[in-house]
Amino acid sequence: MKDRMTPAVRMTGHTQRGQCAKRMSILDSAADVFCRQGFAGASIDEIAAVACVSRQTIYNHYREKETLFVAVVEDVMNRANAMLFSVLSSFPDSTDDLEDELTAFAVRLNKNCICNHDGKFLRKLVQTEGERYPHLFESWRQQGPGKLITALSALFGRLAHKGALAIDDFDVAARQFVALGNADLQMMILLGGTPTDEELEKAARNAVRTFLKAYGRPAAEKAGHPPQFAAMSG
Amino acid sequence: MKDRMTPAVRMTGHTQRGQCAKRMSILDSAADVFCRQGFAGASIDEIAAVACVSRQTIYNHYREKETLFVAVVEDVMNRANAMLFSVLSSFPDSTDDLEDELTAFAVRLNKNCICNHDGKFLRKLVQTEGERYPHLFESWRQQGPGKLITALSALFGRLAHKGALAIDDFDVAARQFVALGNADLQMMILLGGTPTDEELEKAARNAVRTFLKAYGRPAAEKAGHPPQFAAMSG
DNA sequence: GTAAAATTATACGCCATTGTCTAAAACGTC
DNA sequence: GACGTTTTAGACAATGGCGTATAATTTTAC
Numbered sequence: 401m402k403d404r405m406t407p408a409v410r411m412t413g414h415t416q417r418g419q420c421a422k423r424m425s426i427l428d429s430a431a432d433v434f435c436r437q438g439f440a441g442a443s444i445d446e447i448a449a450v451a452c453v454s455r456q457t458i459y460n461h462y463r464e465k466e467t468l469f470v471a472v473v474e475d476v477m478n479r480a481n482a483m484l485f486s487v488l489s490s491f492p493d494s495t496d497d498l499e500d501e502l503t504a505f506a507v508r509l510n511k512n513c514i515c516n517h518d519g520k521f522l523r524k525l526v527q528t529e530g531e532r533y534p535h536l537f538e539s540w541r542q543q544g545p546g547k548l549i550t551a552l553s554a555l556f557g558r559l560a561h562k563g564a565l566a567i568d569d570f571d572v573a574a575r576q577f578v579a580l581g582n583a584d585l586q587m588m589i590l591l592g593g594t595p596t597d598e599e600l601e602k603a604a605r606n607a608v609r610t611f612l613k614a615y616g617r618p619a620a621e622k623a624g625h626p627p628q629f630a631a632m633s634g
Numbered sequence: 635m636k637d638r639m640t641p642a643v644r645m646t647g648h649t650q651r652g653q654c655a656k657r658m659s660i661l662d663s664a665a666d667v668f669c670r671q672g673f674a675g676a677s678i679d680e681i682a683a684v685a686c687v688s689r690q691t692i693y694n695h696y697r698e699k700e701t702l703f704v705a706v707v708e709d710v711m712n713r714a715n716a717m718l719f720s721v722l723s724s725f726p727d728s729t730d731d732l733e734d735e736l737t738a739f740a741v742r743l744n745k746n747c748i749c750n751h752d753g754k755f756l757r758k759l760v761q762t763e764g765e766r767y768p769h770l771f772e773s774w775r776q777q778g779p780g781k782l783i784t785a786l787s788a789l790f791g792r793l794a795h796k797g798a799l800a801i802d803d804f805d806v807a808a809r810q811f812v813a814l815g816n817a818d819l820q821m822m823i824l825l826g827g828t829p830t831d832e833e834l835e836k837a838a839r840n841a842v843r844t845f846l847k848a849y850g851r852p853a854a855e856k857a858g859h860p861p862q863f864a865a866m867s868g
Numbered sequence: 869g870t871a872a873a874a875t876t877a878t879a880c881g882c883c884a885t886t887g888t889c890t891a892a893a894a895c896g897t898c
Numbered sequence: 899g900a901c902g903t904t905t906t907a908g909a910c911a912a913t914g915g916c917g918t919a920t921a922a923t924t925t926t927a928c
Contacts, residue, residue, distance in 0.1 A: 438762055441674030454906045527824055528672055528762055545821060572840050575817040583813035587779060590761055606806050614847035677915060688876045
């Protein structure tokens with residue numbers, strides 16, 4: 401039992417800078433290779449080559465392949481969570497131009513959280529390796545899609561309270577909003593392709609149009625009273 | 635260059651029977667292992683063990699691992715296509731009880747085509763290995779989801795023509811129908827889990843309810859004329 | 869029963885990969 | 899410039915999987 405020298409703990413000064421850069425480079429390259437080849441198909445040598453780093457350096461930072469994999473997933477998850485939080489905080493608050501604002505929100509959600517690199521990575525890896533790492537998967541599920549639906553549900557609740565939407569089950573509406581937003585992009589998402597801005601825009605518009613046909617303008621059909629007054633309550 | 639003895643081509647009589655059974659056993663087991671481990675992670679030995687077959691027998695039927703993989707994918711695709719065709723031919727034709735019939739249809743679609751073994755296999759494998767086998771992937775895309783949307787679009791067109799639905803873009807509506815049907819099951823689908831009958835029923839009901847809120851009862855709002863006469867045109 | 873074909877068990881060579889080790893080189897700090 | 903740390907390159911054994919070869923055994927056809 402020799403005294404391990406704790407490689408990345410000392411950081412007496414700027415030494416941390418270089419190590420941190422290496423670490424990030426390794427994490428990024430590993431994410432790339434793991435995403436393309438899967439866990440079993442990815443080789444440490446290839447990751448090292450992509451990262452422009454010696455193989456030994458990788459083993460210096462991460463004990464074994466599995467350690468590296470877990471670190472990569474956690475890293476991507478953190479980025480994805482931060483991005484999701486940012487996008488969620490841009491959910492429309494006012495009720496005029498609701499269609500346009502919801503459409504823009506759906507574009508942001510798809511572009512920055514679902515169709516981006518991290519989204520593709522997480523979907524692919526969780527699906528393929530999730531059963532082998534239940535803890536990782538569960539964590540992603542809760543902090544990713546779980547958070548998304550919970551937050552959307554609450555936000556729709558606020559819009560409904562304002563009278564801008566007529567929703568009976570907010571959770572269902574939240575899931576349907578996301579599902580509708582992906583409807584036109586399903587194939588591209590499954591493929592891992594990146595939609596153009598026009599495709600994103602059109603997909604979101606189709607989704608929101610249908611969503612509002614189903615949930616827009618509160619009980620106007622049932623009671624028949626115009627809901628315009630609701631716009632004043634904001 | 636010796637005269638290869640063409641193992642499974644002669645079939646002078648019942649020889650084919652036993653071979654066919656072995657082949658199916660190999661294909662099924664290989665599908666199982668490939669689905670769990672991916673192409674790179676799957677080992678011929680494990681496939682042989684699951685199939686209760688000697689490894690040599692596998693190499694006797696399929697030249698190499700890749701040949702086996704392609705054969706497995708094609709086999710599953712054929713089954714899935716047949717099932718999809720069967721389900722599509724049960725699309726509701728009458729316009730009364732449309733909600734119930736569409737719901738039952740959505741249940742069948744999800745249960746037999748999307749959440750079943752073959753659906754899970756194809757989604758997972760196409761996503762992970764699709765880029766390495768573009769031909770396989772393209773074939774699946776056209777005959778699977780492509781056919782589904784095309785057929786659904788045409789079927790919605792007929793219902794709209796009958797006056798039971800008010801749809802402007804049939805293709806979009808078809809994609810949205812599928813997306814809504816999956817909305818409540820997204821996580822389970824990504825996980826590869828199998829929903830219970832109740833979950834299937836509830837998911838389909840939520841989906842169809844929203845779908846009909848958006849597309850049900852034709853231009854009644856715009857023109858206000860009852861569309862019942864359209865039911866005679868069938 | 870016999871002959872042909874298929875299957876099995878086993879061993880083998882080959883190659884890629886993992887993870888370790890060591891000495892040399894590069895880097896950053898003082 | 900000296901020193902400690904990190905990185906690098908290369909070699910290394912061990913492992914495991916792929917694909918082949920061979921002989922024995924079973925199955926099937928007639």
